[in-house]
Amino acid sequence: MRLQLKVRDDITAVSDMTNQLEWMRRQIEDEKKTSAGKADLLHAMDEIDRKMRDVEYKLVSEADVLSDDKYFITADRLYLNLLWLGAEIGTGGGDVQGTGDWGATETDTSMVLELERQIQGVQTQYKSLMDKDVPAFNQQISSSGVPPLKTTGAPLPPPRAGRGGFDQ
Numbered sequence: 001m002r003l004q005l006k007v008r009d010d011i012t013a014v015s016d017m018t019n020q021l022e023w024m025r026r027q028i029e030d031e032k033k034t035s036a037g038k039a040d041l042l043h044a045m046d047e048i049d050r051k052m053r054d055v056e057y058k059l060v061s062e063a064d065v066l067s068d069d070k071y072f073i074t075a076d077r078l079y080l081n082l083l084w085l086g087a088e089i090g091t092g093g094g095d096v097q098g099t100g101d102w103g104a105t106e107t108d109t110s111m112v113l114e115l116e117r118q119i120q121g122v123q124t125q126y127k128s129l130m131d132k133d134v135p136a137f138n139q140q141i142s143s144s145g146v147p148p149l150k151t152t153g154a155p156l157p158p159p160r161a162g163r164g165g166f167d168q
Contacts, residue, residue, distance in 0.1 A: 003104045003112055007086040010112075010119055014059050014079045017126050021056040024134070024149050025049055031146050041144050048137040048149070055129055058122045078118055085111055 028049045035041050060079045076084070089104040089112075104112075130151060138148035 003109060004086065004090045006112060006116075007082055007089065010116060011079070011082045011086065013119060013123070014082060017122070018056060018059045018079065020151070020153060021052045021059075021126075023153060024151065025052050025056070027147075027149055028052075035144075035146060038144070041141060041146065044137060044140050048133060051129055051133050055122060055125050058118075058125070078115060078122065081111075081115055085115065 028045050032042065032045055035045070057077070059077055061077045064077065064080065085108065089108045134149055134151060141148065
């Protein structure tokens with residue numbers, strides 16, 4: 001059970017970093033539309049976007065970002081590996097049986113430790129991006145009229161229409 005909770009917490013950490021990076025990259029994408037013709041500004045936006053994408057693609061694969069799971073065109077990254085492992089050591093899911101009453105195997109435990117080692121490496125890169133690169137970018141664009149990147153998270157989505165909060 002403790003291993004399942006560790007995997008759950010790891011999934012949350014990976015999801016939080018991925019969501020924050022996607023929100024910040026969306027801000028860049030939106031600002032590029034209004035910054036046409038400003039080569040220096042566009043170059044700075046491309047650079048910070050590349051840095052954010054480099055970290056994001058260690059958390060999820062480029063194919064995952066496309067939201068098209070009909071192919072297995074790239075190796076899974078941390079997020080999907082953790083989801084699969086969570087099902088493997090828990091109650092199962094999809095095509096994974098789960099361990100039921102038998103508990104996690106030594107292999108499961110070593111996989112969690114390896115994935116957590118990878119998470120720590122990405123968290124170091126993420127922290128550097130958020131503590132150094134994003135503030136440097138915000139300083140670089142400060143006189144351009146472009147608002148600085150917000151690092152407080154994406155706004156909540158609007159409520160869904162229909163019964164029970166789900167689209168019909």
